[in-house]
Protein backbone atom coordinates (compact mmCIF):
# COMPACT_ATOMS: atom_id res chain seq x y z
CA UNK A 649 0.00 0.00 0.00
CA UNK A 650 1.11 3.53 -0.74
CA UNK A 651 2.56 5.49 2.18
CA UNK A 652 1.48 9.00 3.07
CA UNK A 653 4.12 11.46 4.25
CA UNK A 654 2.46 14.69 5.42
CA UNK A 655 4.71 17.72 5.09
CA UNK A 656 4.72 20.01 8.11
CA UNK A 657 5.91 22.92 5.95
CA UNK A 658 2.50 24.54 6.07
CA UNK A 659 1.85 23.79 9.77
CA UNK A 660 1.49 26.49 12.41
CA UNK A 661 4.89 26.27 14.12
CA UNK A 662 3.41 27.24 17.48
CA UNK A 663 1.12 24.24 17.28
CA UNK A 664 3.63 21.84 15.80
CA UNK A 665 3.48 19.25 18.56
CA UNK A 666 -0.30 19.00 18.37
CA UNK A 667 -0.12 18.83 14.57
CA UNK A 668 2.43 16.01 14.57
CA UNK A 669 0.47 14.04 17.17
CA UNK A 670 -2.69 14.47 15.13
CA UNK A 671 -0.99 13.30 11.90
CA UNK A 672 0.42 10.35 13.84
CA UNK A 673 -2.88 9.10 15.24
CA UNK A 674 -4.75 9.76 12.00
CA UNK A 675 -2.66 7.35 9.96
CA UNK A 676 0.35 9.18 8.52
CA UNK A 677 3.12 6.70 7.69
CA UNK A 678 5.95 9.24 7.62
CA UNK A 679 6.36 12.85 8.73
CA UNK A 680 7.97 14.86 5.90
CA UNK A 681 10.22 17.65 7.17
CA UNK A 682 11.34 20.24 4.59
CA UNK A 683 14.69 21.84 5.41
CA UNK A 684 15.35 24.99 3.34
CA UNK A 685 18.40 27.20 3.57
CA UNK A 686 17.59 30.37 1.59
CA UNK A 687 20.42 29.43 -0.77
CA UNK A 688 19.59 26.21 -2.64
CA UNK A 689 16.00 27.45 -2.52
CA UNK A 690 14.77 31.01 -1.94
CA UNK A 691 13.03 30.14 1.34
CA UNK A 692 14.22 29.41 4.90
CA UNK A 693 12.50 26.90 7.18
CA UNK A 694 13.99 24.72 9.92
CA UNK A 695 17.24 23.16 11.04
CA UNK A 696 18.09 19.87 12.78
CA UNK A 697 16.61 21.11 16.06
CA UNK A 698 13.08 20.70 14.65
CA UNK A 699 13.84 17.09 13.72
CA UNK A 700 15.11 16.50 17.26
CA UNK A 701 11.96 17.97 18.80
CA UNK A 702 9.59 16.04 16.52
CA UNK A 703 11.53 12.84 17.30
CA UNK A 704 10.37 13.17 20.92
CA UNK A 705 6.66 13.18 20.10
CA UNK A 706 6.30 10.49 17.43
CA UNK A 707 7.78 7.15 16.49
CA UNK A 708 6.70 7.54 12.84
CA UNK A 709 9.37 7.52 10.14
CA UNK A 710 10.96 10.99 9.95
CA UNK A 711 11.38 11.71 6.25
CA UNK A 712 13.82 14.62 6.11
CA UNK A 713 14.03 16.46 2.78
CA UNK A 714 17.13 18.64 2.59
CA UNK A 715 16.90 21.58 0.20
CA UNK A 716 20.28 22.94 1.20
CA UNK A 717 23.61 23.63 -0.50
CA UNK A 718 26.18 22.37 0.33
CA UNK A 719 24.95 19.18 1.99
CA UNK A 720 27.76 17.11 3.45
CA UNK A 721 28.73 19.29 6.40
CA UNK A 722 25.18 19.14 7.83
CA UNK A 723 24.50 15.41 7.47
CA UNK A 724 25.89 14.33 10.83
CA UNK A 725 23.59 16.72 12.70
CA UNK A 726 20.50 15.45 10.87
CA UNK A 727 21.52 11.86 11.66
CA UNK A 728 22.03 12.70 15.34
CA UNK A 729 18.68 14.52 15.44
CA UNK A 730 16.88 11.23 14.77
CA UNK A 731 16.10 11.24 11.03
CA UNK A 732 14.99 7.88 9.57
CA UNK A 733 15.38 8.90 5.92
CA UNK A 734 17.59 11.74 4.69
CA UNK A 735 16.99 12.88 1.12
CA UNK A 736 19.11 15.53 -0.59
CA UNK A 737 19.48 17.08 -4.03
CA UNK A 738 22.65 15.60 -5.55
CA UNK A 739 23.45 18.67 -7.68
CA UNK A 740 23.75 20.67 -4.43
CA UNK A 741 27.05 19.02 -3.46
CA UNK A 742 30.10 17.45 -5.10
CA UNK A 743 30.06 14.44 -2.81
CA UNK A 744 26.80 12.60 -3.50
CA UNK A 745 28.25 9.06 -3.22
CA UNK A 746 30.11 9.92 -0.05
CA UNK A 747 27.02 11.54 1.50
CA UNK A 748 24.95 8.43 0.78
CA UNK A 749 27.65 6.30 2.44
CA UNK A 750 27.75 8.49 5.54
CA UNK A 751 23.96 8.27 5.87
CA UNK A 752 23.81 4.51 5.33
CA UNK A 753 26.74 3.84 7.68
CA UNK A 754 24.62 5.42 10.41
CA UNK A 755 21.82 2.93 9.59
CA UNK A 756 19.67 5.74 8.20
CA UNK A 757 18.03 5.45 4.78
CA UNK A 758 19.43 7.69 2.06
CA UNK A 759 17.43 9.36 -0.67
CA UNK A 760 18.00 11.67 -3.60
CA UNK A 761 15.45 14.20 -4.86
CA UNK A 762 15.03 15.14 -8.52
CA UNK A 763 14.51 18.85 -9.14
CA UNK A 764 12.14 19.43 -12.11
CA UNK A 765 15.11 20.79 -14.07
CA UNK A 766 17.28 17.73 -13.44
CA UNK A 767 17.05 14.78 -15.82
CA UNK A 768 17.01 11.19 -14.70
CA UNK A 769 20.05 10.49 -16.88
CA UNK A 770 22.06 13.13 -14.95
CA UNK A 771 21.90 11.16 -11.72
CA UNK A 772 21.14 7.55 -12.63
CA UNK A 773 24.58 6.40 -11.44
CA UNK A 774 23.24 6.87 -7.90
CA UNK A 775 20.10 4.73 -8.27
CA UNK A 776 21.66 1.49 -7.07
CA UNK A 777 22.93 3.20 -3.90
CA UNK A 778 19.78 4.82 -2.48
CA UNK A 779 16.66 3.65 -0.68
CA UNK A 780 14.36 6.50 -1.77
CA UNK A 781 14.06 8.75 -4.83
CA UNK A 782 11.80 11.81 -4.60
CA UNK A 783 10.32 13.08 -7.83
CA UNK A 784 9.67 16.79 -7.32
CA UNK A 785 6.43 17.85 -8.95
CA UNK A 786 6.92 21.52 -8.04
CA UNK A 787 9.98 23.74 -8.07
CA UNK A 788 11.35 23.24 -4.54
CA UNK A 789 10.98 26.15 -2.15
CA UNK A 790 7.35 26.64 -1.24
CA UNK A 791 4.21 24.73 -0.30
CA UNK A 792 0.90 25.25 -2.08
CA UNK A 793 2.17 25.21 -5.68
CA UNK A 794 0.52 23.49 -8.62
CA UNK A 795 1.42 19.87 -9.47
CA UNK A 796 3.60 19.69 -12.61
CA UNK A 797 2.12 16.95 -14.78
CA UNK A 798 5.15 16.96 -17.06
CA UNK A 799 7.18 15.34 -14.25
CA UNK A 800 4.98 12.24 -14.05
CA UNK A 801 7.02 10.59 -16.78
CA UNK A 802 9.94 10.43 -14.33
CA UNK A 803 7.87 8.32 -11.92
CA UNK A 804 7.20 5.81 -14.68
CA UNK A 805 10.82 5.82 -15.87
CA UNK A 806 12.07 5.25 -12.32
CA UNK A 807 9.63 2.37 -11.92
CA UNK A 808 10.86 0.79 -15.18
CA UNK A 809 14.51 1.26 -14.24
CA UNK A 810 13.81 -0.33 -10.86
CA UNK A 811 12.14 -3.36 -12.40
CA UNK A 812 14.77 -3.83 -15.10
CA UNK A 813 17.69 -3.63 -12.69
CA UNK A 814 16.23 -5.13 -9.53
CA UNK A 815 16.88 -1.92 -7.61
CA UNK A 816 14.91 -1.48 -4.43
CA UNK A 817 14.43 2.24 -3.89
CA UNK A 818 11.01 3.58 -3.07
CA UNK A 819 9.62 6.25 -5.38
CA UNK A 820 8.19 9.27 -3.58
CA UNK A 821 6.34 12.18 -5.14
CA UNK A 822 6.53 15.64 -3.57
CA UNK A 823 4.73 18.83 -4.52
CA UNK A 824 1.12 19.79 -5.21
CA UNK A 825 -0.21 16.30 -4.46
CA UNK A 826 -3.97 16.11 -4.10
CA UNK A 827 -6.78 13.60 -4.43
CA UNK A 828 -6.82 13.70 -8.23
CA UNK A 829 -3.15 13.50 -9.10
CA UNK A 830 -2.47 10.96 -6.30
CA UNK A 831 -4.14 8.36 -8.52
CA UNK A 832 -1.88 9.21 -11.45
CA UNK A 833 1.19 8.97 -9.21
CA UNK A 834 0.12 5.53 -7.98
CA UNK A 835 -0.63 4.23 -11.47
CA UNK A 836 2.84 5.26 -12.57
CA UNK A 837 4.60 3.43 -9.75
CA UNK A 838 4.85 5.81 -6.77
CA UNK A 839 5.17 4.25 -3.29
CA UNK A 840 5.16 7.37 -1.13
CA UNK A 841 3.22 10.63 -1.43
CA UNK A 842 4.43 13.74 0.40
CA UNK A 843 1.38 15.89 0.98
CA UNK A 844 1.47 19.43 2.34
CA UNK A 845 -1.20 22.06 1.87
CA UNK A 846 -3.87 19.70 0.52
CA UNK A 847 -3.97 17.95 3.89
CA UNK A 848 -2.85 20.58 6.38
CA UNK A 849 -5.30 23.22 5.17
CA UNK A 850 -8.09 20.94 6.38
CA UNK A 851 -9.63 20.50 9.80
CA UNK A 852 -7.76 17.87 11.85
CA UNK A 853 -11.05 16.00 12.27
CA UNK A 854 -10.85 15.14 8.56
CA UNK A 855 -7.21 14.02 8.46
CA UNK A 856 -7.95 10.32 8.72
CA UNK A 857 -10.48 10.39 5.90
CA UNK A 858 -8.20 12.45 3.61
CA UNK A 859 -5.17 10.28 4.30
CA UNK A 860 -7.20 7.16 3.50
CA UNK A 861 -8.62 8.66 0.32
CA UNK A 862 -5.11 9.56 -0.89
CA UNK A 863 -4.13 5.93 -0.49
Ligand code: DX5
Pocket residue numbers: 655657658680682713786787788789790791792793822823824825842843844845846
Ligand atom coordinates in the same frame (compact mmCIF):
# COMPACT_ATOMS: atom_id res chain seq x y z
C1 DX5 B 1 8.42 21.88 -1.65
C2 DX5 B 1 8.47 20.87 -0.53
C3 DX5 B 1 7.23 20.04 -0.43
C4 DX5 B 1 6.03 20.84 0.00
C5 DX5 B 1 4.79 20.09 -0.32
O1 DX5 B 1 9.64 22.49 -1.78
O2 DX5 B 1 9.54 19.97 -0.73
O3 DX5 B 1 7.44 18.98 0.49
O4 DX5 B 1 6.00 21.07 1.36
O5 DX5 B 1 3.72 20.94 -0.07
P1 DX5 B 1 2.48 20.98 -1.06
O6 DX5 B 1 1.85 19.61 -0.97
O7 DX5 B 1 1.63 22.07 -0.54
O8 DX5 B 1 3.03 21.23 -2.43
Ligand code: ZN
Pocket residue numbers: 655680681682713822842
Ligand atom coordinates in the same frame (compact mmCIF):
# COMPACT_ATOMS: atom_id res chain seq x y z
ZN1 ZN C 1 9.60 18.12 0.50
